[in-house]
Amino acid sequence: MGVLRLQSTVPGLIERVVEVIGLERQFAHAYVSPGLYVTQASANLREWVSDPAQPIIGQPLVELFWEIVGMEAEITAVLQGQVPNYTLENINRKNANGADTYFTLRLVPLDNTQPDIGLVLITENTTAFTRQAQELRQQRNELGLLRDQLDQANAKLSHLATTDSLTGLSNRRHFDKELTRHLEFAKQAHKPTTLLLLDLDDFKKFNDTFGHSAGDTQLQKLAAIMWANRRKEDVLARYGGEEFAIILPETDKTSGAAVAERLRQEIERRLTPEWADAKLPGGKETQFGTAASIGLATAPEHADTQENLIQAADNALYQAKRNGKNRVEICHQHNT
Structure with a gap:
């Protein structure tokens, strides 16, 4: 019952x-x-x-x-x-x-x-709740997609802001920031930092002879050679025109000179054949725009500030030009 x-x-x-x-x-x-x-x-x-x-x-x-x-x-x-x-x-x-x-x-x-x-x-x-949950998931997915697109756009903007458009290397602005960062670290860690300034020999004559398009191509090939021969920690930048800069972290002048010489030889080997058969008006062969001069300075041995280090490397580059081009010169001045 x-x-x-x-x-x-x-x-x-x-x-x-x-x-x-x-x-x-x-x-x-x-x-x-x-x-x-x-x-x-x-x-x-x-x-x-x-x-x-x-x-x-x-x-x-x-x-x-x-x-x-x-x-x-x-x-x-x-x-x-x-x-x-x-x-x-x-x-x-x-x-x-x-x-x-x-x-x-x-x-x-x-x-x-x-x-x-x-x-x-x-x-x-639970229809209302389920639909709200579905809408929230859709909105979250859309927000996720927008966030990804924003991240990609920001990454692209960051790349554009730090990269030279012609060569794909770092631009001058990014180089300045990187050099500051590396010099500060080197000072705290009591380790050397070497700077290389590289200039394509007689590039103006090359540009005037073969045109700006050929000149741009030559700069791109030079950048590709530099990139292929870089160490993982090195910073490569187009400093301006046909001049390039390379930061060699935790590298003294002896090791830096060896890096520079290997790069110089690789540039001479790979750039020269491109124009070996090129003829100037009158049948003269060209021997310009196919090799590079490199100046080297090391902090703190040669300079203890960013401005002085760049100047020291630039002086060494100028000396390489005076001594016949297509060579590496080490700064002879010392930080006092």
């Missing part, structure tokens, strides 16, 4: 509570027999899970919720009071208007003290 009274009073109580607190749009419910057949159901449940014109009373629960296929053991555990409930989220159905409806299904025992008398099925309409 107690079981019969429970079965007759609980359904009415649940319906009354749902009606009083105004949750009929958010919640729907049904009663399920021990054999997992629907015995009673609220009207809105029919609207959510099936064609409202089709009855669901007497239908197997699995016909209404195919998502529970394979979950028989879990549901049986609820029916027998072994676990408090079984919950399935993000169930999706099309309503009568063809719109997506989302809800959460929860099965609880009809009476925790009386196993195997049936289940209460409670469904919560």
Whole structure:
């Protein structure tokens, strides 16, 4: 008798509570027999899970919720009071208007003290929440895409702001910042920093003879040679015109001179063949614009400030020009 009274009073109580607190749009419910057949159901449940014109009373629960296929053991555990409930989220159905409806299904025992008398099925309409979550995910994805585009744009702007457009090496502005940074580190670490200034010999004559387009190509080839022969830590920059600068961190003048000489030889080897057969008016062969002079200065041996180090390297470059070009000269002055 107690079981019969429970079965007759609980359904009415649940319906009354749902009606009083105004949750009929958010919640729907049904009663399920021990054999997992629907015995009673609220009207809105029919609207959510099936064609409202089709009855669901007497239908197997699995016909209404195919998502529970394979979950028989879990549901049986609820029916027998072994676990408090079984919950399935993000169930999706099309309503009568063809719109997506989302809800959460929860099965609880009809009476925790009386196993195997049936289940209460409670469904919560989560359509609004799910759509908001979907919109938020879409907005988050769009924001992520915009953030990626912004990062790419900023990276491109940063590259443009620090890179010489012709050669792809660092520009003068970036070189100045890098030299400042390396000199500050070298001072703190008590390590040398060597600066190379490189100038393409007789480049003006080359430019005037073969044209600016050929001159630009020659500068690009020179930059490619420098890049191919750089060390990972070196900083390469176009200093201006046909003059280039190379920062050699943690490098003394002896090691720096070896780096400079290898580079000079590589430039002579790779640039000269490009114009070996070029003829000037009158049939004279050209021997300009195919080799480089390099000046070297080291901090703190030759200078202890950025301005003085650049001047010292420039003086050494000037000396290389005076001594016949296509050579490396080390600064002879010393920091006092």
